[in-house]
Amino acid sequence: MAISVDPPEVSRDLCRKAGYTFTVLSDPNAVVIRRYHLLHAGGGPDGHDIARPAEFLVDSSGMVRWVNFTEDVRVRARADEMLAAAKSLR
């Protein structure tokens, strides 16, 4: 599942265009993003507060089992990396 500051309409548009079927949640005021210490203040267009890219693999007990914080917005976790991390859990 994915989280951004985008309102639900924008995420709906993205899912429709990209064909995403996973859950995409909206955090327009960056409340959860702040709680997770992932706020990139003024990082968005027009100086909006947005989330920095970050990926967490959380097991069913709510514990982080794998994490990725990129240092370069141009370099993100790839789908195969994330799937490999998920498969390595049991």
Added chain:
Amino acid sequence: MPDASKNRENWAVWVGSLLALVAVLCNVVFFVSLPGLWAIAWLSMLLSVVALIFLGLGLKHAFGRPVVYRRKILSSVLSLVSLLLVGAAIFASFSARAMPTSAGAPQIGQSVPDFTLADTNDQPVSLAQLLAQAANDSKVMPAKSVLLIFYRGYW
């Protein structure tokens, strides 16, 4: 003025321009999700620096010797364009890395805080709900887990 010397002056500026162009084009590669992209990020910076060195050498040769006027114009124009390209490449590299370190973010072995947010249909969805779903259905994700992806947004 021997021809060899003229060619050499242009050579450095042309190499500098080419490197500057490649440094900028490196950024196009990021639209493809491939392993080793972090290396491309550094390559772009390295190429920019090397391009600057070549441009400097080329200009030094062009203006340091009594060469034909046309060559100086060409060298200057090429250098100016290349300088803009190098500037763009360096700016892209710095702005791409201008991000908070997020030292307080959840780390491996820590529990993540629960939350409830609206999905694309404006329905509230909680992490606990998704975790419960994952625990009951291993087809959603292997190993009964949930992948949390925080992203900058769609624009």
